[in-house]
Amino acid sequence: MIHYGKHNVNEDDVAAVCDVLRNENLTQDHKGIEFEAALCQYTGARYCITVNSATSALHIACLALGIGENDTVWTSPNSFVASANCALYSGARVDFVDIHPISRNIDINALNTKLAEAKRSDQLPKAIIVVHFAGNSCEMKELQQLLQPLDIALIEDASHALGGTYLDKPVGNCEFSNFCVFSFHPVKSMTTGEGGALMVNCPDLAKNARLYAKHGITRTVSDYDYFTGQPWEYEQQVLGFNYRLSDIQSALGISQLNRLDSFIAKRRALVARYNQLLADLPLKLPVDNPQTESAWHLYVVELRNHEQRAVYDYMLSKGVQLNVHYIPIHLQPHYRRLGFSPGDFPVAEKYYKMALTLPLYPDLTESQQDFVVATLKEALD
Ligand SMILES: Cc1ncc(COP(=O)(O)O)c(C=O)c1O
Numbered sequence: 001m002i003h004y005g006k007h008n009v010n011e012d013d014v015a016a017v018c019d020v021l022r023n024e025n026l027t028q029d030h031k032g033i034e035f036e037a038a039l040c041q042y043t044g045a046r047y048c049i050t051v052n053s054a055t056s057a058l059h060i061a062c063l064a065l066g067i068g069e070n071d072t073v074w075t076s077p078n079s080f081v082a083s084a085n086c087a088l089y090s091g092a093r094v095d096f097v098d099i100h101p102i103s104r105n106i107d108i109n110a111l112n113t114k115l116a117e118a119k120r121s122d123q124l125p126k127a128i129i130v131v132h133f134a135g136n137s138c139e140m141k142e143l144q145q146l147l148q149p150l151d152i153a154l155i156e157d158a159s160h161a162l163g164g165t166y167l168d169k170p171v172g173n174c175e176f177s178n179f180c181v182f183s184f185h186p187v188k189s190m191t192t193g194e195g196g197a198l199m200v201n202c203p204d205l206a207k208n209a210r211l212y213a214k215h216g217i218t219r220t221v222s223d224y225d226y227f228t229g230q231p232w233e234y235e236q237q238v239l240g241f242n243y244r245l246s247d248i249q250s251a252l253g254i255s256q257l258n259r260l261d262s263f264i265a266k267r268r269a270l271v272a273r274y275n276q277l278l279a280d281l282p283l284k285l286p287v288d289n290p291q292t293e294s295a296w297h298l299y300v301v302e303l304r305n306h307e308q309r310a311v312y313d314y315m316l317s318k319g320v321q322l323n324v325h326y327i328p329i330h331l332q333p334h335y336r337r338l339g340f341s342p343g344d345f346p347v348a349e350k351y352y353k354m355a356l357t358l359p360l361y362p363d364l365t366e367s368q369q370d371f372v373v374a375t376l377k378e379a380l381d
Pocket residue numbers: 052053054055056079080082083131157159160182183184185195196
């Protein structure tokens with residue numbers, strides 16, 4: 001079976017993990033610090049807080065921004081549920097902004113219109129979480145220009161986009177945002193098994209986010225300015241969580257990060273082949289944005305005339321497991337109970353009914369890719 005995504009783990013990764021198991025602390029310690037420094041170095045951000053998932057990173061970003069009851073957070077309906085759930089965890093309300101049919105990212109014109117309406121009714125959101133869908137960065141400069149004058153915080157959900165660039169700089173440098181979140185789930189650009197990271201430039205936000213990721217506990221003055229205790233004491237300053245990433249995972253992360261550029265290069269080469277091999281089929285192919293270099297987490301095609309389920313089933317019967325990204329979040333039962341309905345975000349809904357994610361990962365061989373393409377041709381015949 002060829003799946004839509006797969007991690008790549010080699011002997012260096014295994015050795016790095018075994019080294020920690022044999023020699024070092026297992027929980028967050030030196031390897032954690034080293035991994036955070038390596039991610040700062042790679043992206044250009046000032047601070048990094050590694051945590052046990054991107055979901056946790058999104059949550060502590062919301063908490064560090066002071067998002068809570070009486071606040072609203074907007075995000076894209078075309079994402080994994082975590083992009084919206086993090087606001088609910090924080091006690092806030094969630095709303096969505098429809099996507100652009102080409103980029104499949106948040107639609108800046110739709111956002112502009114919604115902001116104007118919200119301003120008139122004094123219902124502006126406290127933060128917007130934009131999602132770099134499939135690895136392709138949103139238009140961050142334009143978003144910042146729109147949101148900064150309104151004092152709305154901007155969080156990048158870059159779970160798909162580690163290794164990509166925007167305006168020739170690495171995604172994650174937070175030049176135009178308050179926070180940027182990465183996921184290290186096994187199908188992503190690189191993996192720590194499970195894991196995530198929060199990138200940030202503002203020292204106060206970094207300190208706050210770190211506090212929420214570690215039970216809200218401070219141990220030393222350097223942890224938090226107002227710590228006054230004895231050397232053996234700790235103080236719980238706020239209601240935080242245990243979101244730590246272990247040193248076992250950080251060791252894997254450091255080792256994987258060393259190969260990240262080669263992973264992305266392989267993904268890009270496979271995408272170039274897909275673009276060529278699929279050019280004559282009745283499909284809408286993903287489009288490159290000249291401002292960005294995608295990390296190509298996903299290669300999503302849209303059907304023009306065919307039935308999504310029939311194509312999916314045919315591929316599966318031949319040993320190719322496609323996926324669909326994403327069921328619009330507002331159509332999930334939990335969100336329907338919060339008041340959302342079909343028709344609320346029509347572009348995301350229409351896109352979802354036509355989308356299919358083809359296999360794409362560094363170890364996908366050209367002959368496997370040829371098989372995927374040949375089988376897809378049969379399915380569309
Ligand atoms: C866009 C997006 N945001 C958030 C997440 C959550 O990531 P994690 O599994 O690391 O919590 C995912 C994972 O699939 C994702 O695709």
